[in-house]
Amino acid sequence: MLELVGVSKRVGKELHINDVSVHFGPGSLNVLLGPTLAGKTSLMRLMAGLDRPTAGDILVDGKSVLGVPVRQRNIAMVYQQFINYPGFTVYDNIASPMRLSGVDKKNLDLRVREAAELLRLTEFLDRTPLQLSGGQQQRTAIARALVKRAELVLLDEPLGNLDYKLREELRVELPKIFAQTGAVLVYATTEPHEALLLGGHTATLSEGRVTQFGSTIEVYNRPASLITAQTFADPPFNTVLLTKSGSNLRFGDVSLNVADKATSLNDGQYTGAIRPHHLSLSASDKHNIPIQAEVGTSEITGSETYVHVKTGGQRWVVLTHGVHRVTPGEQITLYLDPLSIFLFDSNESLVHAPESNAKG
Amino acid sequence: MKMTKILVVFVYILFLILPIYWLLNMSFKTTNEILGGFSWYPQNFTLDSYKTIFTDPSWYNGYINSITYVLMNTVISVSFALPAAYAFSRYRFMGDKHLFFWLLSNRMAPPAVFVLPFVELYSAMNLFDTPLAVALAHCLFNVPLAVWILEGFMSGVPREVDETAYIDGYSFPHFFVKIFMPLIAAGIGVTAFFCFMFSWVEMLLAKNLTSVSAKPIVAIMTKTASTSGYELGLLAAAGALTIVPGAVVIWFVRKYIAKGFALGRV
Numbered sequence: 001m002l003e004l005v006g007v008s009k010r011v012g013k014e015l016h017i018n019d020v021s022v023h024f025g026p027g028s029l030n031v032l033l034g035p036t037l038a039g040k041t042s043l044m045r046l047m048a049g050l051d052r053p054t055a056g057d058i059l060v061d062g063k064s065v066l067g068v069p070v071r072q073r074n075i076a077m078v079y080q081q082f083i084n085y086p087g088f089t090v091y092d093n094i095a096s097p098m099r100l101s102g103v104d105k106k107n108l109d110l111r112v113r114e115a116a117e118l119l120r121l122t123e124f125l126d127r128t129p130l131q132l133s134g135g136q137q138q139r140t141a142i143a144r145a146l147v148k149r150a151e152l153v154l155l156d157e158p159l160g161n162l163d164y165k166l167r168e169e170l171r172v173e174l175p176k177i178f179a180q181t182g183a184v185l186v187y188a189t190t191e192p193h194e195a196l197l198l199g200g201h202t203a204t205l206s207e208g209r210v211t212q213f214g215s216t217i218e219v220y221n222r223p224a225s226l227i228t229a230q231t232f233a234d235p236p237f238n239t240v241l242l243t244k245s246g247s248n249l250r251f252g253d254v255s256l257n258v259a260d261k262a263t264s265l266n267d268g269q270y271t272g273a274i275r276p277h278h279l280s281l282s283a284s285d286k287h288n289i290p291i292q293a294e295v296g297t298s299e300i301t302g303s304e305t306y307v308h309v310k311t312g313g314q315r316w317v318v319l320t321h322g323v324h325r326v327t328p329g330e331q332i333t334l335y336l337d338p339l340s341i342f343l344f345d346s347n348e349s350l351v352h353a354p355e356s357n358a359k360g
Numbered sequence: 361m362k363m364t365k366i367l368v369v370f371v372y373i374l375f376l377i378l379p380i381y382w383l384l385n386m387s388f389k390t391t392n393e394i395l396g397g398f399s400w401y402p403q404n405f406t407l408d409s410y411k412t413i414f415t416d417p418s419w420y421n422g423y424i425n426s427i428t429y430v431l432m433n434t435v436i437s438v439s440f441a442l443p444a445a446y447a448f449s450r451y452r453f454m455g456d457k458h459l460f461f462w463l464l465s466n467r468m469a470p471p472a473v474f475v476l477p478f479v480e481l482y483s484a485m486n487l488f489d490t491p492l493a494v495a496l497a498h499c500l501f502n503v504p505l506a507v508w509i510l511e512g513f514m515s516g517v518p519r520e521v522d523e524t525a526y527i528d529g530y531s532f533p534h535f536f537v538k539i540f541m542p543l544i545a546a547g548i549g550v551t552a553f554f555c556f557m558f559s560w561v562e563m564l565l566a567k568n569l570t571s572v573s574a575k576p577i578v579a580i581m582t583k584t585a586s587t588s589g590y591e592l593g594l595l596a597a598a599g600a601l602t603i604v605p606g607a608v609v610i611w612f613v614r615k616y617i618a619k620g621f622a623l624g625r626v
Contacts, residue, residue, distance in 0.1 A: 048523075048527065050523050050526075050527075069526075070523070070526040070527055071526050071527070071528075071529045071530065071531065073527075075527055076527065077523070077524065077527050079520045079524075081518060081520060083518060083520040083521055083524050084524075085521070085524075085525075085539050086543060087539065087542040087543060088539075096528050097528040097529055100528060100529035100530060101529060141524075144524075144528070148528070
């Protein structure tokens with residue numbers, strides 16, 4: 001169990017971590033989600049004890065660990081860069097933490113081989129890390145973190161430097177592997193869909209603050225603020241300033257009906273946010289609202305097409321399935337499902353989220 | 361075109377080798393032959409000069425003295441520079457950049473500046489005319505150099521390796537010796553080589569801090585005249601032998617020197 005209470009970290013004049021309080025339960029999987037420079041690594045370094053917070057307290061099982069040196073804490077960490085001991089063989093790399101904690105030889109050998117088997121490193125045990133591919137190097141680092149049976153395992157974008165296929169594979173395996181150890185797992189990532197795939201709990205970070213912490217699905221479906229919503233969206237939310245009067249929402253010359261639950265909101269200005277995949281290039285039912293837009297560019301990824309458009313002075317992105325050919329400058333009609341709009345008030349706090357069963 | 365290239369290289373090497381060949385050539389001649397006239401190779405080949413050097417204590421002690429203080433200096437310089445370079449590479453502290461530059465600036469003053477105070481100080485400490493005196497004096501320029509080179513190599517090792525070691529449970533000394541030093545072994549080798557060379561070729565401090573018992577070979581070689589007149593053959597042989605230690609050391613570190621250049625620190 002790990003608890004951060006009002007933790008801040010200031011480096012020079014810059015505030016890297018700003019008043020963070022979170023609580024990670026025993027055996028839980030926690031995702032730190034945020035763009036680069038949001039403070040994910042800084043926060044992990046504080047949790048590990050590599051840096052000391054300027055303010056606040058860090059508790060493990062209810063006891064403050066601020067004064068405890070790193071080597072006496074029972075933690076493991078995997079970095080985005082492949083960090084191993086280049087002079088040691090893979091076997092010695094994995095065995096290293098156990099050698100220091102005085103695990104007897106038979107047990108040590110057993111655990112190294114078990115971890116190597118799990119991470120498919122058995123045939124490379126006699127090589128040194130630099131003779132391995134990037135994926136194998138990272139698996140060595142993960143194996144070393146695994147055998148330690150630490151109470152707190154910190155994975156700092158562990159798959160960031162791996163190629164696509166390996167990433168997919170390890171992303172599924174990693175949580176499973178560590179779940180058996182009963183450790184508190186903290187996983188940092190910049191990718192919203194990685195957080196969704198991992199599940200568990202998610203803390204969204206922005207500029208050194210935890211903007212929201214809760215179960216991953218809950219944070220995704222009901223982001224408490226526009227910042228959280230944007231952190232947990234890739235490509236970003238399409239936003240537009242709306243005027244609400246009665247059961248009607250209006251922007252530009254587009255007018256649509258408010259979802260039933262939102263009719264009770266005060267009339268006035270709101271920020272509407274729509275996920276790119278809730279816009280489409282063809283109407284799927286009669287409730288869809290047509291919006292005129294001008295095509296900027298389009299990116300085809302294979303199974304999906306991102307169409308960047310301009311509508312009423314806003315730049316939006318439309319995510320559609322399949323390959324769609326559109327030419328820049330072309331006028332097209334977008335279709336919006338009015339039930340999929342998130343509404344944020346003037347403080348950028350969530351006032352209305354679509355029903356979570358209405359297309360995740 | 362290819363012929364020109366080969367010719368240029370050939371001529372270049374010829375010019376480089378010529379003085380060394382001439383030194384060897386002279387070392388196998390008698391002094392009379394050297395003074396007598398010009399010849400491309402020894403007419404009366406003799407090893408007498410070498411015999412004298414290896415049998416006369418006033419000559420071979422010079423080599424022993426030199427080797428002694430050079431090795432002492434190399435060990436002192438590297439072992440003091442290792443922790444210093446680690447600090448410069450890993451920690452940010454007040455004035456760290458200034459301190460680093462100040463260290464380097466020690467190399468900018470000519471050793472002659474320090475001769476007088478050093479002689480006075482070492483005499484007062486009863487260190488005058490000992491190999492230790494020269495070894496310590498040479499730290500003046502070798503420690504900054506060693507810190508400079510080692511810092512470059514150390515900064516090439518990601519900081520995360522250190523942290524991973526601490527997380528794994530290594531204590532700092534254990535980590536430093538078991539993991540870190542093997543990682544910068546090439547750097548330590550290159551550093552030791554440069555300390556060795558600079559200490560080996562330095563004459564002014566070595567000559568002035570010694571009188572009889574710790575006199576280095578470079579100082580002995582300056583006594584060109586003896587009771588039997590000029591002994592040019594002997595001098596040439598001593599010169600030829602003085603090149604040997606450097607050549608041996610460079611043979612061992614030739615691979616790493618290139619790495620040092622690549623890091624821009626040599």
